[in-house]
Amino acid sequence: MRLSVQETAFDPGAEANAFTAAVQGAGAVVTFAGLVRDNGGALAAMEIEHYPGMTEKAIMAMMDQAMDRFRLADALVIHRHGRLAPGEVIMMVATASAHRADAFAAAEFLMDYLKSRAPFWKKEIGADGAAWVTAKDEDETALKRW
Template sequence: MAVRVQREDFDCGAEIAALTAGRTEIGAVVTFSGLVRDSGGLASLELEHYPGMTEKALAAIEAEAVSRWELQASLVIHRYGRLAPGDRIMMVATASRHRQAAFEAAEFLMDYLKSRAPFWKKESGPDGGRWVDATESDEAALARWK
């Protein structure tokens, strides 16, 4: 089980290979990789966080996923700093003996990351910058896990 908050890009294939190396008890791996989406003239997305606090919060939600589903391994990577459209912003990987646990745990982690992870996001475009909050649909997705 691992959480990483980093400025650097990552290689999804290499991360999956490292997560599963020598792990013959794993029967399913579910991954999600989020990209910065250009939703109409986006020049960049700046992500800020408080080191230490962010990792602690992400580790807590990952621990909750592990307590809810039988996972053999999991990984959460989230980037910070200035990102451009098309850049990788985050990755979730869950591994279990069977696919259902891996799928559900990955969805749970993604819903949390989208609405509750302690990152501050600022979009910059032709009209200047604006801070971005979770949407109503993000909150509704998270509510199903309570």
């Protein structure tokens, strides 16, 4: 299990390959990457603020829960903070399990929790100014299925 909260860019393909090569006893690997949307060309940059210390603790707790609940062989979360340009990779999740259903479910579980329980806040910088991204009701609703 590995977590990295970092400002620097990373290569999701290389991370997925390394994760897959290192995993033992799995028959399925699922990876997901989240990118900065350009909002039809209106977005200049995205700034991501976080709460150092709590971010790591909260995500590690989510990952521990996912490992148990979905009988994962391994899990990886990388999440960036700081200033990102449209199209850049914000974060990725990788999960490995014996069969695909658990790996898919665990990736969705981690994504749902990262969205509304990991202390990150996104701000969109556009030509007309900057605005904090507001949390969506459906993100909160998404947690209820777990």
